[in-house]
Amino acid sequence: MANLETLDVYLSAHSFPEEELRDKVTVVIDVLRATSTIVTALQNGAKEIVPVEDMGEASRIAQSVDSDNILLCGERDGIKIDGYDLGNSPLEYTNEMVGGKTLIFNTTNGTQAIKKAVGSSALYIASFLNLSAVVDILRKEEKDIVLICAGWRGRLALEDLILAGNIVYNMCDGKLVPEARDGAKVAFGLYEKYKGDVASVIHSSNHAVRLKGLEVENDIDYCSQKDTCSLVPVLNKGIITR
Ligand code: MLT
Numbered sequence: 255m256a257n258l259e260t261l262d263v264y265l266s267a268h269s270f271p272e273e274e275l276r277d278k279v280t281v282v283i284d285v286l287r288a289t290s291t292i293v294t295a296l297q298n299g300a301k302e303i304v305p306v307e308d309m310g311e312a313s314r315i316a317q318s319v320d321s322d323n324i325l326l327c328g329e330r331d332g333i334k335i336d337g338y339d340l341g342n343s344p345l346e347y348t349n350e351m352v353g354g355k356t357l358i359f360n361t362t363n364g365t366q367a368i369k370k371a372v373g374s375s376a377l378y379i380a381s382f383l384n385l386s387a388v389v390d391i392l393r394k395e396e397k398d399i400v401l402i403c404a405g406w407r408g409r410l411a412l413e414d415l416i417l418a419g420n421i422v423y424n425m426c427d428g429k430l431v432p433e434a435r436d437g438a439k440v441a442f443g444l445y446e447k448y449k450g451d452v453a454s455v456i457h458s459s460n461h462a463v464r465l466k467g468l469e470v471e472n473d474i475d476y477c478s479q480k481d482t483c484s485l486v487p488v489l490n491k492g493i494i495t496r
Pocket of ligand 1: 286287331333
């Protein structure tokens with residue numbers, strides 16, 4: 255049973271040292287759009303996803319595996335990387351496109367957060383799409399849990415924090431213990447205040463505005479949906495599978 259007194263929320267991938275996660279269960283959150291895309295890709299039949307930090311690591315891995323079955327995927331600042339097969343719109347990750355494939359996945363903040371947390375005792379991927387499935391798994395965890403908001407280049411991202419708050423809220427059935435960690439209290443408070451209109455909060459976030467400028471508004475609606483999927487991606491030996 256999860257310990258709600260030690261459940262914590264880190265506000266960005268830059269806000270903690272890796273060593274802190276050694277014996278903890280971590281959950282990486284990048285609502286717009288990396289973790290929503292990972293969940294969608296696996297739901298639509300991708301075999302596995304290899305998160306990478308940069309182009310160099312992506313090309314090294316791409317050269318070392320059977321090129322018929324891999325796709326290079328990802329973005330910088332929201333825009334598909336030149337020469338890659340796919341960008342970071344979850345709507346591109348259809349079964350026809352990703353079924354049976356290994357995806358090498360390279361994003362501005364989401365995959366950086368995942369790489370930073372590889373040393374944790376277990377690592378799960380969360381989005382609004384698989385919210386309840388994530389909460390069900392976390393409720394059973396005995397170890398301390400940290401929800402990591404990927405954020406944007408070291409800054410807080412509202413859409414990530416409100417999902418962290420929704421996870422905390424559901425885990426404690428809407429009643430947070432006074433001994434809870436500060437990070438959990440802040441996320442819980444944000445979600446509690448806006449729980450009637452989470453989609454509007456997501457749409458008003460800085461990154462949603464950035465994405466609207468790139469004319470990918472449908473992605474924001476897509477990533478704001480709750481519980482469309484019951485799988486929880488998990489990282490094992492550097493590879494994410496369902
Ligand atoms: C990221 O990893 O920073 C994001 O997923 C950016 C994006 O929306 O493509």
